[in-house]
Amino acid sequence: MKSMINKFGLPRIIIAGFFLLLVMGAAYFDMNMPQLMGDVLRRWGMFGILALAMVPAVQCGIGLNFGISMGIVGGLLGGIIVIQLNIAQNPALVAIHPLFAGWAAILTAILIGVVLAVGIGYLYGLLLNKVKGSEMTVTTYVGFSVIAFMNMVWMLLPFDNGELIWPNAGKGMRNTISLASSFSEVMSKTGEFSIGDFSVPTGMLLFFFFMCFLMWLFMRSRTGLAMSAAGANPMFAKAAGINVDKMRLVGTVLSTVLAAVGILVYAQGYGFMQLYNGPMMMGFTSVAAVLIGGATPKRALIVHVLVGTFLFQGIMTLGLPVVNQILPEGNLSEVMRMIISNGIIIYALTQTKGGDGRE
């Protein structure tokens, strides 16, 4: 028993317990369980890759990357360009299959997003190499600033597709861009199957697992192992002839790229892309998820992403309706959502231990 607690860690057991409690609560209030569980799976797939972006960041030594909004911006730009070009409506592609056109659109968006993210991540990495030791503060700050900066840029970009700009010929992009005519739910709907109200977004989950698998491969490669060593003990890495700054760059770029991919997967699952302040809190949700999964600011593994995102999104999905039943006073639910998500981040941060096994 003791060793089991040790293995999973007390925080994880408490949170898993809380999740089960919510499941029981939902059952008690006679809610539509199959539908709720389907929702949990859907959100797991939507948020998973964003949380996965924490793995290379933590492993290369920059710590929890609150600044994934840098990569998110790249991904959003990719999405916008694809809509502007109307790829999903291209008759030749639609003729093959509407879903195929959707896939072509999202993959193009991902490609553009990745290219942009590599550039952004590189510059971001150079910055982080200059502020060693206070990365956590800097990433948070940069994460917020880039949102503020992009708020201006979204107003000025010269796109003119009707889906993108305000309807009555105003200037600038819309707050929320519908993906209905481009790649809304292409991944989620691919291979989707339902048992009653319980539906499984097969394509999206498979894509998420595939990204995890790629990350896992990278972590076992020569560069991946070197990157982890540079993050864990820079002096050790130096003695082994590893260029620590370069490895930090690699990790930062990877994290930024994953954020770009992650936001597009998120957007297709949600059906909308949110510009302006939409991605503001994404960094926090991703950090909270990996922390719940058992990661620390010095060590994050793929299982932490899988377990953490599932628990965190599970609690978010079930928490709201259940709390609404208990406290039906309307507005409280939004407050509860804030309390739960921020509470989890603070709790998880206080639970993280330092990097020394023997202390």
Place this chain on the structure above:
Amino acid sequence: MSTSENYVLKMDNIVKEYSGNRVLKGVNLYIRPGEIHALMGENGAGKSTLMNILFGMPVIHNTGGFEGTVQVNGQEANIDTPLKAMELGIGMVHQEFMLIPGFTVTENIKVGRETTTSNLVSRIFGKSMETLDKKSMRKDAKTALKTIGLQIEDYVKVAGLPVGYMQFIEIARELDKTGIKILVFDEPTAVLTESEADRLLDAMRVIAAQGIAIVFITHRLDEVMAVADSMTVLRDGEFVARKEIKDTSAVEIAELMIGRKVEKLVDESTEPDTRQISEDNIAVSLRNYKVDMPGEQVRGIDLDIRRGEIFGIGGLAGQGKLGIPNGIQGLYKAEGEVKINGEPLDLEKLGDALNHKVAFVSEDRRGVGLLLEESIEENIIFSAMYTNGKFLKKIGWMHLYDGAAGKAHAEDMVKTLDIRCTGIRQAAGRLSGGNQQKVCLARALTLEPDVLFVSEPTRGIDIGAKKLVLEYLAKLNREQGVTVIIVSSELTELRSISDRIAIVSDGKLACILKPDASDADFGLAMSGAWKGGQES
């Protein structure tokens, strides 16, 4: 020394488990006031664990606590934090240093016990607002440093100081405390040379004479015979014996520790020495070599190390012996001309030493030598994987870690070097000090180097393991022709296996001696009386 049975410390029937692994199995430790008590045992016997229990370290209480009773001054004590231990008058010099790198020497010595004077604000808001009395703090720090004879400015930052200095600063911090009844020294001499260790032993005698009980952990039997009054031996977490030193001998202690008879440090090999060592075949050549390593400055050394020999480098702490390998490995800024087997080494280029098949075992195993959170396996294979591309398999265009090959090799190393662990997946940081050392060594050996620098190779490892390690180095040298360069504070060790020994003093080469040169010669060379690097 009193023989009365009033003990200042009684630990009875102590049992400790780390996730199901029993590392202490009913151990007793009894100590009288004013006595120096040696705590002996092989690597992983449980000495540090027992002391961590006494000191209420978090690592004990985070892992399920312990069983048994602790009595201090005849009263049952429940020590669950280091603070409690300090209140009870227990001080501890840890095996792995616990200093704050960004703080100065004085700040480290005084941390938590700052001297303050009251000021206007503090009179209103209380003691925490008092001004720091820097002057009196520095005075105290200097006194403590002087007691142990460490010459260092008290305003220097601790970060980057060599391990020997850190050891002395740790000791100075404990000496400075008042109201101490029991003082624990966990392998304080492991990084010190004999003369430095002697100074420490003198300091210990002075402390004990004031009625303070001392628990002294060391692997050096001669030190035990020299200062201790009594001793307790542990073996594999079990209590073996408690004896008065006057009733025992070094040989008996060694037997108690390992449970069988011990022979000499390195057996005279029966095979004839067939190595071909010549003055013209040089493995490592240094010209006007300088290294900027804080506390271990190398200030211009010319040296030729012959191919295939075992070369020792000795000298007092802080004189620069450690700077030599650290500079070659690129950990500190170095200049001058370095040639490996005739090829020039680019000191600016990271990892160039490794490319020339030069491997290095650092003296700072926790700072440089290990990935503490990673497994023994990863620690062992890492450098060879990264530098030589070993343990990688090609799948498509990717080079991925070959788990099976890595595992087999790590298991092999664990066997050869007798690393005591629960398995190769155990995190390196959870090994006992000596076993961590062996993991560092295993990694360097995995590189299959041409030239192997080992810095303090036997730091903190027990006599059985020391023999094993030295023999292994000798075997590597004899059978595979590896040029081995051992940098060590322990002259006995250097003399037992080296062909030639260089003594470094004040960052320069004092001289090169044969291992059978007289003790007086070595003493003179170390003290800096000889200069110029002539070979005897």
